[in-house]
Amino acid sequence: MTWIKDAYLDVIILLFIVVFAFYANTVLEVVLWVYTSLLLLSKILALFMPALQKKANKTTAPPVFYHVIYGLTVGILAYSSNYYLAGAWLTIWIVSVISLNSSKKKTT
Numbered sequence: 071m072t073w074i075k076d077a078y079l080d081v082i083i084l085l086f087i088v089v090f091a092f093y094a095n096t097v098l099e100v101v102l103w104v105y106t107s108l109l110l111l112s113k114i115l116a117l118f119m120p121a122l123q124k125k126a127n128k129t130t131a132p133p134v135f136y137h138v139i140y141g142l143t144v145g146i147l148a149y150s151s152n153y154y155l156a157g158a159w160l161t162i163w164i165v166s167v168i169s170l171n172s173s174k175k176k177t178t
Contacts, residue, residue: 080139090102107158133170
């Protein structure tokens with residue numbers, strides 16, 4: 071359960087997304103767009119830069135946890151008709167899967 075410390079920010083952002091889905095707020099929307107943009111940029115950079123990918127994979131959280139977080143995020147945002155944010159999170163999820171698969175291939 072020590073991996074929860076590694077994933078607390080993801081859980082907090084998921085809670086922000088749930089709140090945003092039911093209570094639209096401009097400030098929260100800006101915060102989510104900024105966080106989403108930075109996360110997407112970091113995922114794309116980690117995909118092409120092995121040193122960043124190695125650092126990004128140091129988490130002790132199980133990969134399925136992030137799949138659940140990303141899936142819930144995409145579902146909640148799509149349900150609340152925030153399709154651009156949902157698309158950005160779907161892209162983050164896809165890049166994460168590609169990155170995870172490529173890092174597994176390098177270790178075997």
